[in-house]
Amino acid sequence: MNSLQSPPEFLQAILEGFVDGILVLTHQRQVLYANITAHRLCHRLAGTSVEHVPSEIWQVCEALIESHDLNPEKLFVIESEVECEEMTLRVRVQWLTLDGIECPCLLVRLQDQNQAVQMLAIAEAQNWRLTQRETQVWILRRSGLSRKRIAANLYISEDTVKKHLGNIKAKRQSYLDEEEWRLNYNSHNPNELCSA
Incomplete structure (x- = not known):
């Protein structure tokens, strides 16, 4: 993975602790950061490593890039669901500005909907x-x-x-x-x- 700079340890611990997959990408599809969950979800989706962002995820990113080209003044969050045999993945993409990087990046959140439903059911069961x-x-x-x-x-x-x-x-x-x-x-x- 090409990384400009590793996040500080405490921030890395927070990002790794998320249930959601977190990707930070350039608008040229270069991966700047991916947490463990993102690695796992990308592998389940496409059978590849996260360095090769699955096309289903990149299509959502492209929609955000195109919306920015059409209306650069407005900030969008693009959301879509991607389905494969064993999971439904909610993909949310938004712009992210980082110090030290000239162009804005894409912040991609990946949520395994099956896991989200199970976690909700467990919380309800406890309540x-x-x-x-x-x-x-x-x-x-x-x-x-x-x-x-x-x-x-x-x-x-x-x-x-x-x-x-x-x-x-x-x-x-x-x-x-x-x-x-x-x-x-x-x-x-x-x-x-x-x-x-």
Whole structure:
């Protein structure tokens, strides 16, 4: 990877800690920086290293470059979804000005949508206090699987899946009711903290 200057250690640690892939590119497709997640996602998408930015990602970058050529005064963020067999990738591209680099760069964020859905489902499961099995069912349901496919994946019957989904719905509603009560309580008692 051609890199003008490595980011300071603390900044590098932050960039490497992102769940999203982060790429910094020149408008000539040269990679200035790529975090580990970007390397992994580019490899999954195109089977190549990040030094050869996959064409699906570069097409989104080109759209930003073209929009800048048409309207240089306006700052755009271009977003698109790229699908391959095993994942859906959200690609967001925007301009980035860096000290020491004459031309503006492209900041590219890559988000694995499947992973994002799983993380959301896990957060919901924690909030709703789901059991381990209910969490497994919920992650698969959030990923778009039917009851039949969930049953097959977890080696349980469809009736069991239906029962788990009913329990999840009840726990979700209980959580929402509790949150609504907290909001109402706090709005009527702004000087008191509610820790139900």
